[in-house]
Amino acid sequence: MTNQDDNNQEIEKVEDVEVETTKKTSDSDDKKQNDEYEKVCFICRRPESVAGKMIELPNHICVCNDCMQKSFDAMSNGPIDYSQLMNIPGVQVFNMSDMEQSIPKQQKIKKKKEGEEYKPLVDIRNLPAPHKIKAKLDEYVVGQEYAKKVMSVAVYNHYKRVATDSMDDIEIEKSNMLMIGPTGSGKTYLVKTLARILDVPLAITDATSLTEAGYIGDDIESVVSKLLAAADNDVEKAEQGIIFIDEIDKIAKKKNSSQRDVSGESVQQGMLKLLEGSDVEVPVGATSKNAMVPLTTVNTRNILFICGGAFPDLEGIIKERLTKQAAIGFGADLRDKYNNDKEILKKVATEDLRVFGMIPEFLGRLPIVFTLQGMSEDMLVEILKEPKNAILKQYQKLLALDEVKLEFDDGALHAIAKKAMKKDTGARALRAIIEEFMLDIMYEIPKDDNIGEVVITKEYIEGTGGPVIMLRGQEVPRLQ
Incomplete structure (x- = not known):
């Protein structure tokens, strides 16, 4: 015991x-x-x-x-x-x-360690060249060749600037960008893909919620606060990230408004110091300095700002300027010459953006201005099948998990693209249309284990027929 x-x-x-x-x-x-x-x-x-x-x-x-x-x-x-x-x-x-x-x-x-040297987030020796950045963008984004080229060069130059950190007397200026393009042309998608390629912190924010300091809404500094959160509250990491401000056209100066404009011109003026590069006091994990959260200082000198917007009615302003220039004399152009010009946005000038309502000081801090073209039918067909994560590939993978092969014939793809063109919301319309037609197929196929292949036809999309369904081991298709 x-x-x-x-x-x-x-x-x-x-x-x-x-x-x-x-x-x-x-x-x-x-x-x-x-x-x-x-x-x-x-x-x-x-x-x-x-x-x-x-x-x-x-x-x-x-x-x-x-x-x-x-x-x-x-x-x-x-x-x-x-x-x-x-x-x-x-x-x-x-x-x-x-x-x-x-x-x-x-x-x-996060604390800054004492005696630790400044480390650039992107090593200059490992920084991919512009043609490699564009090749990566090509894998995910269809068309928009000019936009991809401009972004690749601008980002490459920016991170060279960050990596050298102005080691010599020649200080390289920041290459902030302004991208103009209709809805669904891939503005946000381009920036997301770019940040994934470079593996840097990215904050995507909306200009619509920003207001002048002291009013209900997000303070202007909240855009930097979102980047800090994306960098896991590491200030040094955040100071080398990318901020994409979408819907930038919504902070244009309001015309003929008698009310105080707290989310227009005043927001543009408040953003000048951010775009230029300055020390900004930022709330950590909140959108307002009045929240009971710690404040920290972030320097925006090495943060790349990309602004994007659809700028509705900008086409009308460009047409007006062009017809005014060539409306008098023997060599005058016809007034309706530019009415059917699908690439009218490419002719945009700083003067047009000023008429739209953007202040000159704001435009001066966005030196790189480029446009994205609207979607054509052929581009929409390519978007359906070409990119690495194309919508069709996603559905094919979903059905492959049920051991069923999914195919779309060319006629069906063009029929989907035509329907998307009518909706006039760019590439965003494709998903909604395919979801609608795939609903019944996704619902019915798991019921029958004998189904081996499904072919989506033009007739099914246009509502005059059904998809072609083949049973396992069957060579002749059976119409459903």
Whole structure:
């Protein structure tokens, strides 16, 4: 019995040691993880790098020296004697656990390591050349050759600039871009693909929600805040990322408006400092500085800004300018000469964008302006089948999981493209049309294990027939 008791005691001791070791390991892991992030003052929300060393209170609350001193001064110089309140039975003046409940979801900022050298996110030796960047874009994006070429060169030059970090006397300017194109022409898709190729942080934001400081809506700095979140709150990483601001045409100066314009010209003026490159105080994990979150400083000098917009009615402004220029004299052009010109957007000039409502200072900070052409029927057919993640390939993969082969004949593809052209929403219309026709097929096929192949025909798309369905091992198709 004695030996048994001794053995049990030894086992208990070993278990206690293991528990204690595990606890110590988890504590050290937590400490190590916390060491990577800055402490933030609970009262003023400034990080350690700005406010200085923090005073740690229970329940993970940190207060900077300034705020602590102000709190003591307020208590000692105020009209209330807090020492008397402490002696009243049943009265609790200060409860730290209640204070912990009022802390919002903690946002952390990564520390900058002391003595660490500046490391460019994209190594100049590994930076792909413009033709390689364009070749990668070609795999995912159909057409838009000029736009892909311009973007490849601009991004290549920008990251060369970031990598060298102005080592010599010649300072290279930023190559911010403005892309103009109708809806569904692939503006957002181009930028997403570009960021994936380069493996850099990307923030995609909308200009429609931005307002002047002090009004309901997102502050202008929120675009940088989204990039910081994409870079895992690492300031140095975020300072070398890409920001794509979509719907930029929605912040154009409003014409003939008697009301105060808080989301138009004033937003353009507020964005000037971001585009140029300056130190911006950014809320971490929020869209407003008034939120109870830490603030950090981000320098936008090496952030590439790409602005995109559909700019409706810009075509009319371009036509008006062109016909004015050549409307008088013997060599005058006809007024309706440009009415059927599908590439009228390519003739855009800075003057047209100013008439649209963009201020000259804003346009001056976007030196690279290029246009994307609208979708033609042939381009839509290519979009259906050519890219790496084409819609047809996605459906073929889905049905391949059910061991069924899916084919679309050329007539069906052109019929889908014609329907998409009528919707006038570019490549976005394709998905909606295919979803509509594939619904019944996706529903019925899993019912019958004998089905081996489905061919979508032109007649099925036009509503005059059905798809061709072949059973496994069957050579002659059976019409459904």
